Amino acid sequence: MEQHRKQPARGGSAVWAVAITSMAGFIAALDNLIVTTALPSIREDLGGGLEDLEWTVSACTLTFAVLLMFGASLGDRFGRRRLFAIGLGIFTAASASAALAPGMGELIAARAAQGVGAAIVTPLTLTLLSAAVPAERRGTAFGIWGAASGIAVATGPLIGGTLTEHLSWQWIFWVNVPLGLALIPLALLRLDESHGPNPSLDLVGTVLASGGLFGIVYGLVRGNADGWTSTPVLGGFFAGTALLVGFVFYELRAKHPMLPMRLFRHRSFSALNAASLLMLLGMFGSIFLLSQYLQIVGGYSPMEAGVRMLPWTAMPMIAGPPAGALSDRIGGAPVVTVGMALNAVGLCLWALAVEPQVSYTSLLPALIVCGIGMGMFFAPSANLVMSTVRPEEQGIASGANNAIREVGGAIGVASLAAVFSAQGGYGSASLFVDGLVPALWAGAGAVALAAALALLMTGQRKADGPTAGLVAAGGNPAGAAAAT
Structure with missing residues (x-):
């Protein structure tokens, strides 16, 4: 039984x-996007190529994705x-490293250690907060918590660009250290201990999922450099696929599975998670390239690039609340579908607008459309996840959805970068655009397919509990974390 305090x-x-x-x-949310505007400076300083920049982003998102539910089980x-x-100690030490x-x-x-x-x-922030705050005040508490994560996502590129330009790229990591060192003793002194009702750990499932996803991403990252038919690349794809198939079969038979496969029997749950993966694949892969485009081709400084990303990254905070209210009236499925469609349109606008020499005002409509689409996707999708499962399964369903989004982001960086490097490169502004345009079209296609899959979602049941939507966001109400 879960241990609760005897007194309120x-x-x-x-x-x-x-x-x-x-x-x-x-x-934790800031770390998702703070690195994006620092990538050109990191490449210049450490001499890495495109695949190194891919792993700089994907190493963190992959480990986060596959260990998210395992981390909650450890708690x-x-x-x-x-x-x-x-x-917090691991995250702080990894940031210093x-x-x-x-x-x-x-x-x-x-x-990867971050x-x-x-x-x-991330998953423990909600459980600790829920245990410490009386039920009648949890709405306000979760609102503050959600706003903090939302602000981090919205301002991540700007903060990263400002620190990189005025100090150095190393400071996007140093900034975590004093915060982490201050939070560790405060947590030990001011938070109460609690345990969950299910102390089992799915070690085999975690290893299979981690190895499988690493193999797939490795193949995508190394494809252009080693050749798509080379032994390492084909081996990565084959081994990764085999391990993921093994993960599914193991989870079907495990007594306490990390990801219960029975959840996917519900058509809406399966459709929403497949759509979420494709959505983050297209969006996160595009952000990875576009943040570099603004500096390498547009000539903006890291801070200037971060400012110019705000219409995209901050727009969900503006569009999200009305999208949530609209979903309460007409249902979440149509709002999410329209949001995905808008994201696909926004990426198409980007692909049509980017040139070696183009004004920022020509790019602004694409930024705004993508931002509105993201707000319409993330706001209702959390409650949609909760509505497709039984109340007792909501926690694990939300963790699964958030992990799948993170996986989509990691695969998106690898796959769109593969398209980019096959058609272009860093040699000149024209060469960069030659690779960026087909990558954006590929991203738009993935998001458009996500919108088509979202049409398969059926009517939803109302999610139970005042924290359902926040839990479904997996610790990041602005998304992916998510992913983005």
């Missing part, structure tokens, strides 16, 4: 819980406060 949370304890979990959520078994502090990295290999390893820490911290 005191006001001071609840305030500390809100502050600690919101700040932890902020730095249930060994104590949520204890694992929360350990996760990334800042001190002398080469791309060390940086990629540190980024993903491990974030995978432990």
Whole structure:
């Protein structure tokens, strides 16, 4: 049985819980996009190629994706406060290692470790916050927590660009260190310990999923360099696919599976998760390239590029609330479908507008359309996930959806970068655009397919509980984390 405190949370304890979990959520969400505007500076300083930049992003998102539900299980078994502090310690140490990295290999390893820490911290922020705050005040508490993560996602490229331009790219990682060091003792002193009802750990499932996804992404990253029919690339695809098939079969028979396959019997759940993967594939892969385009081709400084990304990254905070209200009236499925369609249109506008010499105003409509589409997707999709499963399955369903989004983001960076490098490169502005345009069309196609899959979603049941939508966001109400 889960251990709860015998007395209701005191006001001071609840305030500390809100502050600690919101700040932890902020730095974990910030790490998703803060690196994007620093990529050209990292490449110039450490001498990495395109595949190194891909792994700089994907190493973190992959480890986060495959360990997200495992991190929550660790907290249930060994104590949520204890694992929360350990996760913060891993994330903080990995951030310092990334800042001190002398080469791309060390940086990629540190980024993977950051993903491990974030995978432990992120799911535990909600459980710790829920345990500390009385039910009648949880709406306000989760609103503060969600706003902190949303602000981090919206301002990530700007903060990353500002730190890179005025200090150095290393400071996008150093900024996490004092925050992490301050949060660890506060968590141990101010948060109460609790355990979950299911202390089992799916070690085999975690290893199979991790190995399978690594094999697929490795094949995509190395395809152009080694040749798509080379032994390492084909081996990566074959081994990755085999391990993922093995993961599915194992989860079907496991007593306590990390990802219960029975959830996918519901057509809407399957359709929404497949659509979410394709949506983040197209969007995150495009952001990876477009943040570099603004600096390499547009000639903007890192901070200027971050400012010019705001109509895209910050728009979901504006479009999200009315999209959520509209979904309450007409249902989430049509709103999510339209949001995906708008994202596909926005990427098409980007593909039509980008040139070696183009004004920012010509790019602005694409940014705004993509931002509105993201807001319409993320706001209702959380409750859609919850509505497709039984109340007792909502936690694991939301974790699965968030993990699938992160996987989509990692595959998106690898696949769109593969299209880019097959057609273009970093040699000149014209060469960069030659690769960017087909990559954007590929991203638009993936998002358009996501919108088509979203049409398969049926009517939804109302999600139970005041925190359902927030839990479904997996610790990042602005998305992917997500993904993005």
